Amino acid sequence: MLHPGxxxxxxxxxxxxxxxxxxxxxxxxxxxxxxxxxxxxxxxYTIGFEIGTEADDNAHSQVAAIASTLAEHPTLGVVIxxxxxxxxxxxANQELSQKRADAIAAMLIKKxxxxxxxxxxxxxxxxxxxxxxxxxxxxxxxxxxxxxxAITPIKYLNFPKAG
Numbered sequence: 001m002l003h004p005g006x007x008x009x010x011x012x013x014x015x016x017x018x019x020x021x022x023x024x025x026x027x028x029x030x031x032x033x034x035x036x037x038x039x040x041x042x043x044x045y046t047i048g049f050e051i052g053t054e055a056d057d058n059a060h061s062q063v064a065a066i067a068s069t070l071a072e073h074p075t076l077g078v079v080i081x082x083x084x085x086x087x088x089x090x091x092a093n094q095e096l097s098q099k100r101a102d103a104i105a106a107m108l109i110k111k112x113x114x115x116x117x118x119x120x121x122x123x124x125x126x127x128x129x130x131x132x133x134x135x136x137x138x139x140x141x142x143x144x145x146x147x148x149x150a151i152t153p154i155k156y157l158n159f160p161k162a163g
Contacts, residue, residue: 042150042151042152043069043150043151043152044148044149044150044151045062045065045066045148045149045151046146046147046148046149047059047062047063047104047146047147047149048142048143048145048146049100049145049146049147050145051145052096052099053096053099053100053102053103055103055104055107055147059104059107060107062149063104063107063108063111064111066078066108066113066149066151067108067111067112067113069151070108070113070117070151071112071113075153075154076117076151076152076153076154077117077118077119077151077152077153077154078108078113078117078118078119078149078150078151078152079119079120079121079149079150079152080101080104080105080118080119080120080121080147080148080149080150081097081101081120081121081122081123081127081147081148081150082096082097082098082099082100082101082102082104082120082121082122082123082146082147083097083100083123083124083125083127083128083144083145083146083147083148084096084097084100084124084125084144084145085125085128085141085144085145086124086125086126086128087125090124090125093124093125094122094124095122096122096124097122097123097124097125098120098121098122099122100122100145100146100147101120101121101122101147102120103147104120104147104149105118105120117154125144128144129143129144129146
């Protein structure tokens with residue numbers, strides 16, 4: 001019998017927790033009327049961050065491609081979710097993840113995308129990416145600071161009401 005402190009058991013528990021958490025977050029967003037699920041598919045982009053809210057070198061070309069897609073398809077909108085690792089102060093991570101999402105939104109707005117077609121969310125460290133079985137800890141940690149941009153039909157999004 002394995003001891004409860006065994007690393008394999010702790011890893012299983014972490015994986016189980018993440019698997020359990022992902023649908024909960026998704027359904028929470030649906031319950032909050034932020035996301036309406038429909039038959040359309042979303043296209044996602046991931047933009048990494050070097051430090052703080054400084055996007056990596058690929059960000060500008062990815063944002064330009066997203067802005068071009070949105071200009072060609074006026075029925076599409078974006079949901080930008082900022083992420084951090086889960087180490088450190090949870091409140092600070094939440095704030096940083098929101099700032100990362102807002103930084104990408106600002107880049108899209110500069111490229112001519114109307115703010116009315118953008119939703120930003122901060123997820124802090126609650127939705128970590130899946131770690132590859134042969135991926136080093138250092139490599140995995142470099143992928144934690146990111147923003148995920150989902151392009152989806154506007155009719156499946158319920159943008160927050162003004163006022």
